[in-house]
Amino acid sequence: MIVELGHYALILALAASIVQSVVPALGAYRGDARMMEVGQTSSLGVFLLLAFSFSALTTAYVTSDFSVANVYENSHSAKPMLFKISGVWGNHEGSMLLWVLILALFSALVASFGRDLPPSLKANVLSVQAWILTAFIAFILFTSNPFARLFPAPFEGQDLNPILQDVGLAIHPPLLYLGYVGFSIAFSFAVAALIDGRIDAAWARWVRPWTLAAWIFLTLGISMGSYWAYYELGWGGWWFWDPVENASFMPWLSGTALLHSAVVMEKRSALKVWTILLAILTFSLSLLGTFLVRSGVLTSVHAFATDPSRGVFILLILCLFIGGALALFAFRASSLESGGLFQPVSREGALVLNNLFLTTATATVLIGTLYPLLLEMVTGEKISVGEPFFNLTFGPLMVPLLLAVPFGPLLAWKRGDIAGATQRLYWAIGAALLTAIIVIALTRGTEVLASLGLGLGVWLLIGSLVDVVERANFRKAGLSTGFARLKGLPRSAFGTTLAHFGLGVTVIGIVCVSAFETEIVTSMSPGESREAGGYEIRFDDMEERSGPNYTEDVATFTLLTAGATVDRIESARRLYTARQMPTTEAGLRTEWFSQLYISLGDSAANGGATVVRIWYKPLVTLIWIGTLFMAFGGLVSLADRRLRVGAPAARKARRVAPA
Incomplete structure (x- = not known):
């Protein structure tokens, strides 16, 4: 019954989105406030209907209801619960339902928090959102229905694509x-x-x-x-x-x-x-x-x-x-x-x-x-x-x-001073040039482009900090006054600094892993060793294991330095039994910002040597750490009072209160 209710909710959401697409826009054209208000109510209604519809599909996945074609094609009773839930959007139909749910969520947020928007603009925004919603809900219902039933219901599902688990x-x-x-x-x-x-x-x-x-x-x-x-x-x-x-x-x-x-x-x-x-x-x-x-x-x-x-x-x-x-x-x-x-x-x-x-x-x-x-x-x-x-x-x-x-x-x-800006960036210029010279010297001139790339990354790192440091003016104002000035800066200034700093971090990670990574593709049998990333890597053994919906061959490698054991890494080849599809589970060891990466290939037919791919990737994690800096910078900027929705009304209220 929950599946049919979810389907009906999706149909009702289409009807409500059609209303939202027409009435508020017509109200804005006529200047009718009551018609424009329909956009707010209908947007919240569409979101609630789509949330119920999505919950119904999720319930079918969690309970392994294989009478639903979408669940049968993308789930399995032995699959871990996390992947049962993620399987909802691990396919075309379910992911489109998530797509329209998020679209309706943003529409409802505009309706709820857009109090300071001019009524006609707000009504038209909600109508345009509803046009998009109507088109994609119709697409789901007419070509990609996630609630289609199977009769008779299969006993077991086909499982989710293994690489999505x-x-x-x-x-x-x-x-x-x-x-x-x-x-x-x-x-x-x-x-x-x-x-x-x-x-x-x-x-x-x-x-x-x-x-x-x-x-x-x-x-x-x-x-x-x-x-x-x-x-x-x-x-x-x-x-x-x-x-x-x-x-x-x-x-x-x-x-x-x-x-x-x-x-x-x-x-x-x-x-x-x-x-x-x-x-x-x-x-x-x-x-x-x-x-x-x-x-x-x-x-x-x-x-x-x-x-x-x-x-x-x-x-x-x-x-x-x-x-x-x-x-x-x-x-x-x-x-x-x-x-x-x-x-x-x-x-x-x-x-x-x-x-x-x-x-x-x-x-x-x-x-x-x-x-x-x-x-x-x-x-x-x-x-x-x-x-x-x-x-x-x-x-x-x-x-x-x-x-x-x-x-x-x-x-x-309006009018800037390029010479003055350059003068304030002298430290960043010097650090970038010094970095490039040091890398050229260490690589004996064989990695000129990489040295310039690393210099560019350092230029971004230090250059991004100059603006807030200059605003604090520590040299003239002193530490206490400088920190007070920093505290008083708008959050968007710190957000910009963090985002640009993160860009520099990502650039350094990209340059280092592109220019200096090492790769070994070799065949190894248990007991054999290879050198990579400053380690002796010894292939210890291969062991068969079973998971909830897969079997795997797990290889264990020991990392040694000067004969002493440093760490052990496991890398595996999995076979998901329902789909009979193999996947590779790489073994990773992170040391500071660098990684040793071991991946298994095929074994010889007679059970002998195994193909092993070994990479040493210097500073590779900086690529993703930099993106976290960027996203956090955006979040800090979003927290700026001047960017929060509703800030103009709040300021007006504060001015009126003392009077």
């Missing part, structure tokens, strides 16, 4: 969807503002917290996905330029540009037209990613295998929203004011430069991702665009951008 994949999709779907708020604000014909600095203040929240989640989602692929797939890499990886990376790049552009619009009432366009394009790239993953046009470990009808439906949604939004933008763009003027050397100019490189990099990734698909469609020829192309195109775009990052916060609004 991992803690990382329990966390990665929800974070990624919170980022993807969160950008829908910026899209809805942009379309609503175009409908209203009013775009000003207040609009940027309203939209920036939602954009920042989406960016934080997307950063964490991409980072978690990268680390999962690194340790779970047994390939030893942290990024492969896989088309589906690119599909999540493009909205991140565009969303980063949107965040910086919105700052200019809020502070200087400039770049209005460009900011609106970025808000549309960022969510459009999220929709494009949804199409690529679910249309069947890609073959990837991340992609869902789907039938063509689903791809056509999503393509229609894609054309409707992207085409409609861009058409509305083209119709309204000429009537929008361009905003304030500024000199090229200014903080606005630095942020425009940031946008230029980020959007160009996004276009580069987009071309590299879609070109093979378009070529195959037109000519039937299959080509692969991989790491060499992206390294040669994306990398050179990032270098000047990273060089410019520390300058931005040090330049004044």
Whole structure:
């Protein structure tokens, strides 16, 4: 019964979202306050209905109700409870239900916390959100029903895809969807503002917290996905330029540009037209990613295998929203004011430069991702665009951008002093040059590019700290006054510092693991040893074990230094019995920020030697530690009182109270 109720709730959610898509927008057009209020009530109702529907599907997974086709195809009674729950979104139908649930959540949050929004703008935002909701709920009901029944009910399920039975994949999709779907708020604000014909600095203040929240989640989602692929797939890499990886990376790049552009619009009432366009394009790239993953046009470990009808439906949604939004933008763009003027050397100019490189990099990734698909469609020829192309195109775009990052916060609004900013960055310049010289000396000139990359990372680390240190002015004010000034700085200043610092940490991790990692691919039998990462690695034995829904061969390796045992590492090959699919469980040893990585290959047919892949990856964990700094910086900025939704009303109340 709970399954049928979940299905009915999904149908009711479609009906309620249709009401929400029409009535508030009509009320905004007529100036009818009661009709505009319908948007708030209906958005909360849609969220509750979808939450109940999602809970019903989750209940079917937890209780192993194999009469539900979706549960039968993606679950097993012996599967651990965590993976029963994560199996809800480990498939196409369930993940789409989670997608619309998060979309409804953001809509309900706007309805609940958007008290300071102009009524007509708020009504139009909720209506646009409902248009998106209506389209995707209809997509679920007509092509991807998660509640379809099987009769007679099978006794046992087919189990979840083994590579998805991992803690990382329990966390990665929800974070990624919170980022993807969160950008829908910026899209809805942009379309609503175009409908209203009013775009000003207040609009940027309203939209920036939602954009920042989406960016934080997307950063964490991409980072978690990268680390999962690194340790779970047994390939030893942290990024492969896989088309589906690119599909999540493009909205991140565009969303980063949107965040910086919105700052200019809020502070200087400039770049209005460009900011609106970025808000549309960022969510459009999220929709494009949804199409690529679910249309069947890609073959990837991340992609869902789907039938063509689903791809056509999503393509229609894609054309409707992207085409409609861009058409509305083209119709309204000429009537929008361009905003304030500024000199090229200014903080606005630095942020425009940031946008230029980020959007160009996004276009580069987009071309590299879609070109093979378009070529195959037109000519039937299959080509692969991989790491060499992206390294040669994306990398050179990032270098000047990273060089410019520390300058931005040090330049004044409207007219800046590049010489003065450079003078304040002398310490960062000196540290970067010294780092590059030391690395060149240590590597005897064989790693010039790596030395420059590490110098660039140090430049970002120290350069990111200069702004807050300069504001504290410890040299003239002294320690106590300096710390008092630091305490009084807005949280967004610390957030910017943390995000830029994290970028430097990630750059150092990428450079070190790319330039200095060592790899050994060898055959080993028990008792044999190999040298890697400064250790003697001895293959002790191979043991058969059983898990709840798999069997595995576990190899034990002992790490020795000067004959003394330092640690033991276990690496395994698993076979999931229901699907008869193998996976690799890599053995990892983390020492400070570096890792020793051991992965098993196939064994000889006669039970002899086993193929073993051993990597030593110096400072590899800095890649993901840096992304945590970035996300935490975004969270600190989001905590800034000036960015919290409702802050204008609170300030007004405080001014009135004393009178």
